[in-house]
Amino acid sequence: MNAFQQYFFDLAQEYPKWNFIFFYDPVQADRVLSGLWMTVKLSVVCVILSVLIGLIGAWLQGAKSQLLRSFVQGYIQFFRNTPPLIQLLFFYFALGQFTPTYSPDGWLEVPIISNVGWAIISLSFFAGAFNVEIFRAGIEAIPESTQEAAEALGMSRSQNFVYVVLPLAFRVSLPALNNNLVNLVKTTTQALAIAVPELLYQMVSIYNDYSTAQNACMVILFIVYILLVGVLVLAMNSWERATRIPGYGH
Amino acid sequence: MSEQPLVSIRNVHKSFGSLEVLKGVSLDVKKGEVICIIGPSGSGKSTLIRCINALNTIDSGSIKVEGMEVHDPNLDKLELRKKVGMVFQQYNLFPHKTALENIMMAPLKVLKQPKDEVEERARQLIKRVNLEGKENGYPGELSGGQQQRVAIARSLAMNPDVMLFDEVTAALDPETVKEVLTTIKDLAEGGMTCILVTHEMGFAREIADHIYFTDRGVIVEHGPPSTFFSQAKDPRTREFLSQIL
Ligand SMILES: Nc1ncnc2c1ncn2[C@@H]1O[C@H](COP(=O)(O)OP(=O)(O)OP(=O)(O)O)[C@@H](O)[C@H]1O
Ligand SMILES: [Mg+2]
Numbered sequence: 001m002n003a004f005q006q007y008f009f010d011l012a013q014e015y016p017k018w019n020f021i022f023f024y025d026p027v028q029a030d031r032v033l034s035g036l037w038m039t040v041k042l043s044v045v046c047v048i049l050s051v052l053i054g055l056i057g058a059w060l061q062g063a064k065s066q067l068l069r070s071f072v073q074g075y076i077q078f079f080r081n082t083p084p085l086i087q088l089l090f091f092y093f094a095l096g097q098f099t100p101t102y103s104p105d106g107w108l109e110v111p112i113i114s115n116v117g118w119a120i121i122s123l124s125f126f127a128g129a130f131n132v133e134i135f136r137a138g139i140e141a142i143p144e145s146t147q148e149a150a151e152a153l154g155m156s157r158s159q160n161f162v163y164v165v166l167p168l169a170f171r172v173s174l175p176a177l178n179n180n181l182v183n184l185v186k187t188t189t190q191a192l193a194i195a196v197p198e199l200l201y202q203m204v205s206i207y208n209d210y211s212t213a214q215n216a217c218m219v220i221l222f223i224v225y226i227l228l229v230g231v232l233v234l235a236m237n238s239w240e241r242a243t244r245i246p247g248y249g250h
Numbered sequence: 251m252s253e254q255p256l257v258s259i260r261n262v263h264k265s266f267g268s269l270e271v272l273k274g275v276s277l278d279v280k281k282g283e284v285i286c287i288i289g290p291s292g293s294g295k296s297t298l299i300r301c302i303n304a305l306n307t308i309d310s311g312s313i314k315v316e317g318m319e320v321h322d323p324n325l326d327k328l329e330l331r332k333k334v335g336m337v338f339q340q341y342n343l344f345p346h347k348t349a350l351e352n353i354m355m356a357p358l359k360v361l362k363q364p365k366d367e368v369e370e371r372a373r374q375l376i377k378r379v380n381l382e383g384k385e386n387g388y389p390g391e392l393s394g395g396q397q398q399r400v401a402i403a404r405s406l407a408m409n410p411d412v413m414l415f416d417e418v419t420a421a422l423d424p425e426t427v428k429e430v431l432t433t434i435k436d437l438a439e440g441g442m443t444c445i446l447v448t449h450e451m452g453f454a455r456e457i458a459d460h461i462y463f464t465d466r467g468v469i470v471e472h473g474p475p476s477t478f479f480s481q482a483k484d485p486r487t488r489e490f491l492s493q494i495l
Contacts, residue, residue, distance in 0.1 A: 245388055
């Protein structure tokens with residue numbers, strides 16, 4: 001045991017309520033690290049997918065087809081007005097029954113979408129619904145006349161969207177997007193309910209095995225999420241600064 | 251042998267809801283010609299020129315640009331917009347692009363021309379509208395007059411056959427109006443076909459080959475500036491001119 005491990009080992013001996021077991025027991029340390037890694041993966045993938053869903057949804061909301069627009073509206077209402085925990089359970093337990101399975105070894109039947117897969121799908125659609133609304137508000141802030149100028153230059157609706165509307169709307173949307181993505185990262189903890197081995201899941205498992213580690217686990221959870229969200233907010237803020245247009249919008 | 255007009259407008263009607271804004275407008279513009287449309291506010295001038303590049307639809311009648319029927323539902327809008335450039339009262343530049351990028355955008359994205367070629371032409375256009383040194387300025391950093399000249403250059407970058415100007419100096423300070431008018435005058439003298447909606451009577455008299463006066467959706471009177479200003483016959487034209495001149 002090195003000095004660091006020794007320190008926390010002694011601490012746990014002296015104050016049994018403060019058992020930072022993962023700081024001296026390599027097995028527990030691995031559980032924390034793998035949980036942290038899963039949380040980071042889940043967050044990054046869901047952030048990217050939810051932003052894509054938001055963009056596609058906002059584009060479809062401007063579609064000619066009333067059917068498409070109603071479909072997007074229905075999607076938003078469903079995901080915005082129901083709790084994400086229920087969505088997760090529904091996706092995993094209800095839809096999970098109907099997904100095909102495959103057999104990697106000829107014995108076991110494994111569903112093609114794992115619980116991690118369902119968590120990604122469910123959380124991305126959850127945050128995506130808010131992102132559609134956020135981008136739509138940004139798009140509505142772009143003057144019709146700017147788009148008309150693009151149209152008069154021969155740009156198609158999709159060129160107009162990609163080169164004119166979106167870059168401007170994105171800047172307008174960044175503060176609101178920032179908030180929603182922070183929420184998303186925090187909501188990934190709910191994947192615990194379908195046994196996705198993310199950080200909270202691992203921490204709960206640890207203190208179920210070693211009840212003296214409960215306080216220590218809570219402290220670490222708070223610190224890790226403060227740091228994770230902090231990194232995200234810093235990145236978003238510097239992005240906001242980097243995309244600021246000289247002389248535009250104050 | 252009569253020359254085929256570049257733009258030919260025949261008996262165009264257009265309503266917004268129950269409000270009939272154009273009540274049978276006809277006019278022809280030949281290649282190289284400069285025409286000015288004047289008239290009181292709300293008489294349908296903007297609506298008319300917006301119909302020429304299909305930003306507005308029409309209810310009946312016909313508009314042809316180089317023989318292309320503008321309001322044919324099967325029209326390839328891109329073909330039309332390559333031929334017709336438009337400059338707006340509020341400039342409507344892309345605020346997230348520099349002056350140079352504004353000019354390059356459509357040739358790059360719409361015509362898919364090679365970048366170095368487009369950039370070279372954009373730099374020439376910047377020179378042509380007297381904005382050397384402002385290539386990398388964003389619209390928010392330019393004065394109104396400078397923005398409007400970028401907008402003109404942006405339209406020219408598509409090599410249009412006809413340019414539409416809708417009160418392009420109406421939002422400018424009196425000092426900057428002149429720099430924009432000079433740009434348009436150079437353009438007109440260079441042989442560009444221009445259709446201008448304007449309140450600048452002195453300018454219209456100077457550059458127009460033909461002046462049209464519209465009131466409540468009809469062309470009340472038209473003629474070359476030499477006769478239009480001095481020998482207007484219709485009382486509505488005379489009243490309008492007396493208020494403005
Ligand atoms: N998109 C629209 N929807 C409804 N009404 C419209 C629309 N565009 C214009 N109008 C109406 O049509 C009439 C003519 O408008 P237009 O803009 O063509 O006039 P104008 O001659 O250009 O006036 P101004 O000199 O003030 O620019 C006005 O009464 C206006 O309110
Ligand atoms: Mg007008």
